[in-house]
Amino acid sequence: MIHVTVFRKDKQITAFELSGHADSGPYGYDLVCAGVSAVSIGAVNAVMELCDTNLEIEQGADGGYLHVTLPKGLPLEQLEKVQLLFDGMLISLKSIELEYSQFIKIVNK
Incomplete structure (x- = not known):
């Protein structure tokens, strides 16, 4: 299972962590893993490029x-x-969690 932990302070995202593997399909065909990876890496790249922010x-x-x-x-x-882009990432991850809850879990701390 992929565990997503979002760390917040004063309602602002300060960090996030993804750990584990979805194992929803054979290696190279795991759609949950591919979706989570694309969404999270895409958000990180967008923040670094569009917000000129070193993470x-x-x-x-x-x-x-x-x-x-x-x-x-x-x-x-x-x-x-940065918050807007990371909130967008979380919306996409929550959509994946809604459909594939046996493979991904999101928690806020």
Whole structure:
């Protein structure tokens, strides 16, 4: 199962972590894994490119782990853009969770 943990402070996303594997299909044909990967990596790339924000990123060697932390002290306008993109990511991940809840679980901390 893929576990998504969203870390918040004052309702703002400060970090998120994805761990585990969906195992919803054979290697290379796991649609849940592919969807979660595309959504999360796409959001990270969008934040870095569109918001000119350097994120702290940790990845596991086997592809089953991603931890992303926002830098502290972002200007308000930049922070709002980052939040909007990460909120969009969460909406997409929740859509996947709604359809495939046996393979992905999202929690907020």
